[in-house]
Amino acid sequence: MYRYDEFDATFVRQRVDQFRGQVERRVNGELSEEEFRPLRLMNGLYLQLHAYMLRVAVPYGTLNSAQMRKLAFIADTYDRGYGHFTTRQNIQYNWPRLPDVPDILEHLAEVEMHAIQTSGNCIRNVTADHWAGVAADEAEDPRPHAELMRQWSSLHPEFSFLPRKFKIAVTGASADRAAIRYHDIGLRLKKNGQGEVGFEVFAGGGMGRTPMLAPRVRDWLAKEDLLPYLEAIMRVYNLHGRRDNKYKARIKILVHALGAEEFTAQVEREYARIDAPHIEPEQQELKRIAAYFAPPDYDALPGDDPALALRLEKHEDFAGWVERNVSAHRAPGYGIVNISLKPIGGIPGDASSDQMRAVADLAETFSLDEIRISHEQNLVLPNVAKRDLFALWQSLGEHSLADANIGLASDIIACPGLDYCGLATARSIPIAQDISRRLGDPARQREIGDMKIKISGCINACGHHHAGHIGILGLEKRGEEYYQITLGGSGDERASVGEIIGPGFSAENLTDAVETIVDTYMGLRENGETFLEAYRRVGPDPFKEAVYATH
């Protein structure tokens, strides 16, 4: 994984010093809150309902053990002993004090981390497939490109005061685990007819109150042209994106208003006159970054481990966990271990400092010192030898981290909602907890199969409800929370936006409605089709009838 050199280290430290000065000016009144706001946001600091919230970047979701231990230390020292992993592969602390924040950032800098641009109207932390570099279905590891974009977007002089926030996601795989078409820019590495690897570029996707899937603006972009091409897109957006209404300021609105064709033409015109040789990195620099992501020295192992086969036979719980939580690795004899942060009835994405330290230790012992954060708010140990799976599973169990529910009904994405967030209109966490308890029986959720339930506590859609097979949006009317259900959304390579099925539900009736939807699916599914496949076959009507007949 990437390691800071002197340049990166100095850059981050200067940034910490700069912010320390800004905090001092705010505290002594030289800066008004209005002036301070965009400055603190660009350093990841929000003012929430009850306190400040600090969002720390985990660039493209990759961490080592020392970094995870530092996150645990910060949770213990400056927060209340836990952190919340988010849908953008970041971690949020909910209770820091303003004067402590520069110190927290200094601690982060010690382990090559920062909170730069995890908020604000700038290019946010670049996200990537959480199985990048180890997935069996990959054309190329997207992380070197993600790192290049992290560097390029950090304090970009031209693009730090955009009309609105800007999110870039990248994948190198055919299966989309990064929801690229729901991003302002989505990038997919693929091979062309000559076997060369380049980018397929999508622009203008997003969630929020106007969900849109990004249209493709370039079928093929040579890898070395990435930064100049991104600058062209950013410049068109910076100059022409709307600034009169923050709900219409995302690039998706510009792309939609111009039409994908005209938007693409404007980008191509800008790209044609951009001084690409001055913007693009030298080959040497690309190689330098890529070298950090060279595959580790895997042991030469047989594809199947005989001891594992025996244990799978004898330990039903272990077998169930392997089936749901361990995924195919590109190296023989290895697996990708997905650690669920969705205990039944728990808070999605929360981890205690003890759990963080445990994961750090286990990553060191079993995963070549590497950890990933997934946008589904789970953790990943990407490099586990199959012969170690049993021992790892036992250790995870000791820390309540062995839930075998990856991709199942209780693997729910939820935003912090009204329990923390200043924008929320309804609670998300208790809803997730209730649904998790209702559907969380291990045998039952295995029977239900692949199911993505996603919950947002307001129209901004941080809980990705538009991309949920079952999406839940919490709203408020006359002081009462109510919840709208959408069905059929997906963030994968066949992305779709969920459709609202009808009037909303109270918090009390919502879980019944969700259960009715699940039961309806169980009744009508054919030949082992998943919920999403069934929904796409039959459409919303059977679900509407079932839900609104009983309520």
Added chain:
Amino acid sequence: MPLIRNGEIVADTWRVLEEVEDIPAEGDVIVSLERLKNSTKQIAARADRTGVAIENSADPVELEAHLAHLDLIALEFPAFTDGRAYSQARRLRTQYGFTGELRARGNVLVDQAGFLKQVGFDSFEVTDGQSLEIWNASARSMTLTYQRGYDGGQAIREFAR
């Protein structure tokens, strides 16, 4: 409204011309884009320097035919969060080869000093009450820049990696 250039507060020799005023033959004046387009010959014949102030929604292409007669272009920040002028500046410097003075005016805050310099601004009409000391500290707070092809700071390009 103090004017900062090269890290110092300097006297402003430029005067923004009112729409009702005739264009004088002498003195450094800043005119509107309309004026610039409508009085091209008169401006070309002036003894002293001419600048133009444009809205941040204007396309720099409109200035292309006049660049030879322009010594200053003033770009507008109606709010410090409205960053369009950064891209206008960048285009003027890199795509139109403008080498005269690029002035930032409007709601210009010290904390933007570094970014403004990097995209090619060289004079700044800053909001009253901001100290020169803080402005210069801000402009120097980041000495490194990851982006290639921008001014100011030590870019990766020059850094031995």
